[in-house]
Structure formats: structure tokens, C-alpha cells
Amino acid sequence: MSDRDLSVVVFGATGVTGRRVAAYLAERAGETGVRWAVAARDAAKLERVLGEIGVAAPETIVADVGDAASLAAMAARTRVVLDLVGPYTLYGEPVIEACVANGAHYADLTGEMPFVRRTIDAFHDRAAAAGVKVVQANGFEALPPDLAVLLAAETARQRWEEDLAEVDLEVAAQQPAGRLGLADLISGGTMQSTAEVLGGEGAAETADPAVLITEPEAAAEVRRRSPISLTPRFNARGDVIAPMTPAAFINPAIVQRTAALIDAERGRLAEPIRYREGIAIPGGSATLPLRCAAAAALGATQAGFRVLSRAQPAVRRRVADVLRRILPSSGFGPSGSRLDEWAWQVAVDARTAGGHYVRVDVDADGHPAYLATARMLGEVGLLLAEDGATPERAGCLTPAAALGTARLDRFERAGVRFSVSS
Ligand SMILES: NC(=O)c1ccc[n+]([C@@H]2O[C@H](COP(=O)([O-])OP(=O)(O)OC[C@H]3O[C@@H](n4cnc5c(N)ncnc54)[C@H](OP(=O)(O)O)[C@@H]3O)[C@@H](O)[C@H]2O)c1
Known part of the structure; x- marks a missing residue:
């Protein structure tokens, strides 16, 4: 890749998220001198959108997912493509x-x-052979979550030479003051995705914690040991914990694939982690019954999605058609200054088979899905482009398997701080 003119x-x-990734890279290019570019199917729209948020990109590439030659030309010039063109299924x-x-x-x-x-x-296989x-x-x-669980697993191996047996992960978020509308919480791109x-091929796999485990016996073991629970519960401090929101089916499958990829490299199949996650419902002025009701509503939404994902294809396609039209x-x-007014935390409490505990905390600023996410992706791009900044692995990887934990400090620039506290 040394012959590439762009990193x-x-x-x-x-897009809603893509423009924020561009804004982050513009800032980082000022600090690092990295060579980067923006790409979209409509150059005039790109110039207008970035102009509105005051981002000056050094170069614009026109590429369309329907034009393979334009994608090949874009990919051939750069070390890394950050793809913000969703829905990805399409x-x-x-x-x-x-x-x-x-x-x-x-x-x-x-x-x-x-x-x-x-x-x-x-x-x-092709990506691994190509070193991509x-x-x-x-x-x-x-x-x-993926990096925090890997950090806990590596800490346990270093300290006690033991694998993790159980992980409890909790997310807490503090929203901006005042009333939030739907557009402050979730983007049209996410809803269309x-x-x-729901309407796509293999929808029933969505809620499978082992969907990314390619070895059938290992997948069965993950399903047995670590099913995804959508029942609200209380944590040890008595807080109400709802299923992960907006989606309860993403992190478990990614965390399990990371463990499987690392195990395969070590030449051993460890017992799968019993992974459980949720989002804390804040106390504030809300009474306990109100918080329980909110957690139950979030659980019911996820359960409804799971039921629909397992429905007959004709039913799923009809529902998806309606959703595409009405959403x-x-x-x-989300846009503007309110994106900045969020804070969020991820806490990982992990236990090894021998009964040792590790705690990892993530403390972050910015709207989790549309500002912190954009900054993190920008930093992922910079890390992947840099020689020696990430492990030698190639192929289809999870974030933690691709990035490793050696350069977690780099995410501090993106407003996301990782620490091992016990
Ligand atoms: N996992 C997470 O935490 C997380 C967080 C944020 C977003 N996401 C995902 O990221 C994706 C993007 O979200 P978003 O809200 O930013 O979406 P968005 O605002 O709808 O942006 C979509 C982008 O795709 C472009 N596009 C569509 N068709 C194209 C084509 N044929 N060729 C080239 N470009 C095309 C659009 O270009 P035009 O402007 O020309 O239409 C736009 O730039 C979604 O799938 C969302 O679910 C995930």
C-alpha cells in the first residue's frame, strides 16, 4: 500500500454520520498531516453539505455503489476506505x-x-490472503464493548493466565437538557437499515448470538452458554437494567466472534464467555415503577423485532415495505450543538473461571451513535492506515480483533477513554 496517494x-x-467523520478527519489532518479525501455520488451536494458545517476537505472523489469502476478507482488510491453508505444490506x-x-x-x-x-x-479468505x-x-x-471486553480478557490472561468466563456490561448515557425529538436520538439511515x-435475506439470524461463529459446534456452544436475554433486571446496586438500546443483537455476536478469532490464533477453543449486557434506566425524578415500565417497553420493542425477524419471508417483506415508506x-x-451535549459510559465487570475479577470502564463524550461514533470511525481509519499501529491480522475482523488494545490511547482524541480499574 506504500504507493497510495491517500491514507x-x-x-x-x-450522510448524517459521514459528514461528522469528515469533520473529525479535517481536524486530525491539521494535527497529523494525513492525506485524506471525501467521496460521494453527488459532488455538488457534498460541497454544499460540508460547506454548511464548515469542513474543508482537501479532495473530492465521485463514486457510486452502482458503478463498480468508480469504487475500484477510489479503493486503488487509498490505504483505507471508511464506508458510510448504508443500508449496508443494500x-x-x-x-x-x-x-x-x-x-x-x-x-x-x-x-x-x-x-x-x-x-x-x-x-x-480472500481478504486474509490479500492482507486486507x-x-x-x-x-x-x-x-x-468489543474493545473493553478484549481489554478485560487480556488483563485476566496477563495477571492470572486465565480466560474470562462471565462478562456483565452496562451502558449509561446522559442526554442534553430539555425535550428530545426523534431526530435527536436516531437517524433515518439507521431506521432504514x-x-x-427485517426484509432481507437471513433475517432470523439477526437475533443469534452465534451468527458470526463459522464453526457449527462452537456456535452451538455460544447459543447454549450465552443466549440474548431481553428481560429487564436489576443490577447489584439496584438500578433498573433494560436490554441494550437501540439494538440488543449486535454487541453479543461481535464479542463472541472476537473471542473465537483470538482463540483460533492461540490454537485453542476456550469455553464461550457468558456475555450479558444492558442499559441503565436513569433515576432522576422517575419513580421505580416508571423506570421498570420504561425498561419493559424497551424489552418489548426488542422482543417484537425478534419475533418479526423470525416470521415468514412474505410477512417480513410486507412489514419492511411499510417501514421503508413510513420511517x-x-x-x-441529530445535528448541531446538541450532538456535543451527551456523555456516556460503558462498565465491564468480568470474572474468570478461577473466580478473579476485572473491571474495565469506558468514559465518553458526544452523541453515542452520531458524534462519538463518527470520531471513533475516523480514528479507526487513521490507525488502519498507519504502519504497525494495528495487529498483523487480516480478513473479516471485528473492531477488537482488527485494532487490538495497544493503541487504545488513540481513542482519547475521539473523546472515548478506556481504563482498567481493578
Ligand atoms: N452502529 C452504530 O452505532 C451506527 C451509528 C451511526 C450510523 N450507523 C449506520 O451507518 C449507516 C449510515 O447512517 P446515516 O444515518 O449517516 O445515513 P444517511 O444519512 O442516510 O447517509 C447515507 C449515505 O449513503 C449515501 N448513498 C446512498 N446511496 C448511495 C449510492 N448509490 N452511491 C453512493 N452513496 C450513496 C448517501 O448519499 P446521498 O446524500 O447522495 O444520498 C449518504 O451519504 C446506516 O446504515 C446506520 O445504521 C451505525
């Missing part, structure tokens, strides 16, 4: 094909798990 290209830089594959064929690392934000599984089946990293799900779901998962689409989503 990172942000493809889909007109648009992801040609971009990955272009990257693998032209020797560029690929990173995206997908949470569309059947698509991630299809990517592994179609590209893992295909890294999916680098957003709030699932980069911070959810509709595509907001591209361009709808």
Missing part, C-alpha cells in the same frame, strides 16, 4: 469487493448482522 477516504460523506458488498480487489482496508458502521455474516462467508482488513460494526455498537434487516430516511437525524 483515508470517507465514502458517503454527505449497498455494502460492492464497496467491500472493491477494497479487497484493490488492496485497501475497509471499515464500516453496520449493525446488520446477517450482512456481516454474508461478508465473512464471501470475503474472509475488513472491519465491520465500528460504531457505538460495537466498538467500545433496520427495515432492510424517515437519509438526511434525517
Whole structure:
């Protein structure tokens, strides 16, 4: 890749998240001198959108997912393509094909798990042979949990030479003051991606914690030991814990694949981790029954999605058609200064088979899904582009398997801080 004139290209830089990735890289290029570019299908729109948020990109590339030659030309010029063109179920594959064929690392934000599984089946061997990293799900779901669990696992191995047996992961978030509308919480791109998962091939795999484990016996063991529970519960401090929101089916599958990839490298199949996660419902002025009701409503939403994902294809397709029409689409989503006014934390409490405990904390600023996510993805792009900054592995990888834990300090610049506290 040493002959490339660019280090990172942000493809889909007109989108709600893509424009924020471009803004982050513009700042980082000022500090590092990295050569980067933005790419989109419509150059005039790109110029207008980036102008509105005051981002000056050094170069603009025109590329369309329907035009393979434009994707190949983009991938051939850069070390890394950051792909923000979703829904990935519809648009992801040609971009990955272009990257693998032209020797560029690929990173995206997908949470569309059947698509991630299809990517592994179609590209893992080719990407590994080409020395290319295909890294999916680098957003709030699932980069911070994935890296935090790997950090806990490495700490346990270093301290006691033991593997993790159980992990409890909790997320807490503090929103901006005042009333939040739907557009402050979730983008049209994310809603359309959810509709595509429901209507797409292999939808029933969405809720499978072992969807990314390719070895059947190991997959069965993950399903047995670590099913995804959608029942609200209390933690040890008595806080109400709801299923992960907005999606309860992304982090578990990614965390299990990371463990399987690392185990395979070590030449051993450890017992799968019993992984459990949830989001804390804040106390504030809400009474306990109100918080329990909120947790139950979030659980029911996820359970409803799981039931629908297992329905007959004709039913799923009909529901997906309705959702595509009624849900907001591209361009709808959080913007402006309110993106900055969020804070969030991830706490990992892990236990080894021998009964030792490790705690890892992640403390972060910025809207989890549309600002912190964009900054993290920008930093992923810089790390992947840098010689020696990430492990030698190649193929279809999880964020933690692709990045390792040696340069976690780099995410501090993105407002995301990792620490091992016990
Ligand atoms: N896991 C997470 O935590 C997380 C967080 C944030 C986002 N995401 C995911 O990231 C994806 C993007 O979200 P978003 O809200 O930023 O979406 P968005 O605002 O809809 O942006 C989509 C982008 O794709 C581009 N695009 C669409 N069709 C194209 C084509 N044929 N060729 C080239 N570009 C094309 C759009 O370009 P135009 O402007 O020209 O239409 C736009 O730049 C979604 O799948 C979402 O679920 C995940």
C-alpha cells in the first residue's frame, strides 16, 4: 500500500454520520498531516453539505455503489476506505469487493448482522490472503464493548493466565437538557437499515448470538452458554437494567466472534464467555415503577423485532415495505450543538473461571451513535492506515480483533477513554 496517494477516504460523506467523520478527519489532518479525501455520488451536494458545517476537505472523489469502476478507482488510491453508505444490506458488498480487489482496508458502521455474516462467508479468505482488513460494526455498537471486553480478557490472561468466563456490561448515557425529538436520538439511515434487516435475506439470524461463529459446534456452544436475554433486571446496586438500546443483537455476536478469532490464533477453543449486557434506566425524578415500565417497553420493542425477524419471508417483506415508506430516511437525524451535549459510559465487570475479577470502564463524550461514533470511525481509519499501529491480522475482523488494545490511547482524541480499574 506504500504507493497510495491517500491514507483515508470517507465514502458517503454527505450522510448524517459521514459528514461528522469528515469533520473529525479535517481536524486530525491539521494535527497529523494525513492525506485524506471525501467521496460521494453527488459532488455538488457534498460541497454544499460540508460547506454548511464548515469542513474543508482537501479532495473530492465521485463514486457510486452502482458503478463498480468508480469504487475500484477510489479503493486503488487509498490505504483505507471508511464506508458510510448504508443500508449496508443494500449497498455494502460492492464497496467491500472493491477494497479487497484493490488492496485497501475497509471499515464500516453496520449493525446488520446477517450482512456481516454474508461478508465473512464471501470475503474472509480472500481478504486474509490479500492482507486486507475488513472491519465491520465500528460504531457505538460495537466498538467500545468489543474493545473493553478484549481489554478485560487480556488483563485476566496477563495477571492470572486465565480466560474470562462471565462478562456483565452496562451502558449509561446522559442526554442534553430539555425535550428530545426523534431526530435527536436516531437517524433515518439507521431506521432504514433496520427495515432492510427485517426484509432481507437471513433475517432470523439477526437475533443469534452465534451468527458470526463459522464453526457449527462452537456456535452451538455460544447459543447454549450465552443466549440474548431481553428481560429487564436489576443490577447489584439496584438500578433498573433494560436490554441494550437501540439494538440488543449486535454487541453479543461481535464479542463472541472476537473471542473465537483470538482463540483460533492461540490454537485453542476456550469455553464461550457468558456475555450479558444492558442499559441503565436513569433515576432522576422517575419513580421505580416508571423506570421498570420504561425498561419493559424497551424489552418489548426488542422482543417484537425478534419475533418479526423470525416470521415468514412474505410477512417480513410486507412489514419492511411499510417501514421503508413510513420511517424517515437519509438526511434525517441529530445535528448541531446538541450532538456535543451527551456523555456516556460503558462498565465491564468480568470474572474468570478461577473466580478473579476485572473491571474495565469506558468514559465518553458526544452523541453515542452520531458524534462519538463518527470520531471513533475516523480514528479507526487513521490507525488502519498507519504502519504497525494495528495487529498483523487480516480478513473479516471485528473492531477488537482488527485494532487490538495497544493503541487504545488513540481513542482519547475521539473523546472515548478506556481504563482498567481493578
Ligand atoms: N452502529 C452504530 O452505532 C451506527 C451509528 C451511526 C450510523 N450507523 C449506520 O451507518 C449507516 C449510515 O447512517 P446515516 O444515518 O449517516 O445515513 P444517511 O444519512 O442516510 O447517509 C447515507 C449515505 O449513503 C449515501 N448513498 C446512498 N446511496 C448511495 C449510492 N448509490 N452511491 C453512493 N452513496 C450513496 C448517501 O448519499 P446521498 O446524500 O447522495 O444520498 C449518504 O451519504 C446506516 O446504515 C446506520 O445504521 C451505525
